Amino acid sequence: MAGFEVRGVSKVYGGATPTETLSNIDLTIEDGEFLSILGPSGCGKSTLLEILAGLQLPTSGEVWFGGAKLKGPGIERGVVFQDPSLYPWRSVAKNVQLGLEMRGVAKGERREDAQRYLDLVGLKGFEHKYPHHLSGGMKQRAGLARALANGPEVLLMDEPFGAVDHLTRLQLQDDLLRIWEAEKKTVVFVTHDVSEAVFLGDRVVLLSPRPGRINRIFQVPQARPRRRDDAGLLKIQNDIYAAIHEVKSSESLEFTI
Amino acid sequence: MGYDGKKRYRWRILIGQVALLLACLGMIEYLVRAEIVGSLYLSKPTQVAEEIYKLFADGEIFHDLLVTLKEFAAGYLLSAFAGIATGMFLVLVPHAENFFRPFLSALLAIPKVTIIPLLMLWLGIGLSHKVAIVFLFCFFTIAFNTITGIKQTAEAHLKVARVFEASKLQTIVKVILPSAAPTIFVSLRVSAATGLVGALFGEMVASKDGLGNLLVQATSLYDTAKAFGIITVVTVVSVLIIGVIDLLEKRVVLKWKSS
């Protein structure tokens, strides 16, 4: 059981000028689902993901995970950060081994596990390089491998392909789907990119501008493997653009995707 | 510019540097030989070289060299451990820094040389006196740099550790210390030089042996050439110590930066 129940979650950041960031989010994420979260900059996507990760607590409301109330971070929920946040003083292989090391997995086993995921994300031959030797896309892959190496039930991904060029991005999307299908994980995937959200997700959650609320949830019933130019997918993309436009005109707020 | 070009460039610079050095030494040699400058004030480089040879040949210097190195090593290592430990304590224990910072800053502000006579009163003029001076010269820089370094730990790196359910100790060893290492090393390098100065200065003020003492003896006998010889030896020692620390930094702790 690796699904989430998000009930009435709100988040207000304190400080001199308190910012209401998330407002009354209700969301069920099914076990094994690939859920895309789409929303304008600053609407609280990262905040929502960090709440799911247990890195932050909601101001009100609660999150249930696998039948228990969420209290903090856990290794069963892997996080792929927007900025890959690799440790610059560790080689790529050592970075990928980090979580296993924290859990006290023996050295040999650790190396084998890490290697398997390095191969999977296409970083074979770069094990002994340091992060500053890698390109942006390779760092993102290493970040993905680091999360995967722990065998998490859930992958929480925050614009993981944000910093790479378009072609690499398409490649990484295919890689991710391959991994997801092979390992049957629950994936929560935050993105700015409408076509990416639709191509990847079983459902797409559209958040409204700050404070983030759930604007609409789009089902993407198309079977996989999907084609990027599939008419059904394009239709859903158009619906999403229309919904964004509606929000924009009705609230006359800046809404950039 | 290709690799060969760069290499040739480097050679030319090196040749130029050596030429400049020889010219300076030659100039001094000439000034003293021609008695334009009295041999009380400057010494002929050839004579200085001779003095250095003598210092080592009759073994006179080894005892003092060893004394100075011992004082330095003990004080330096002590201050490195204590400084890093203090820095870690202050940042990692809640409220410790707020509480202790004013005291530490006040201690830092005391010009250390003014305590040397007091230390003499407390510790005599032997090894422990010099070790204490070296310690005082090094400790604060290392402690404050450790604090700064630890605070530079990226929030994002700490989040990664939390996601992996790292223990407090794991977080310190695997995230915080490696993040602070470059800043700590800056202070270790600076302190190596100031620490040696501390040992020498202590010896010059009050001691029975050590290079500083040897230097004071030479100058009080107006043995200028020997004084220059000792200064040369001290300089080489200083360069070697810093070289060792640089090597440690490049090859061990911050290998990732240079690779």
Ligand SMILES: Nc1ncnc2c1ncn2[C@@H]1O[C@H](COP(=O)(O)OP(=O)(O)OP(=O)(O)O)[C@@H](O)[C@H]1O
């Ligand atoms: N630690 C924090 N303290 C105070 N305010 C914060 C903090 N983190 C985020 N915020 C605020 O909360 C809002 C939402 O931030 P968040 O990072 O969740 O947005 P986002 O949807 O991920 O944006 P982007 O797409 O640009 O990454 C922003 O207005 C931001 O200023």
Ligand SMILES: [Mg+2]
């Ligand atoms: Mg974000």
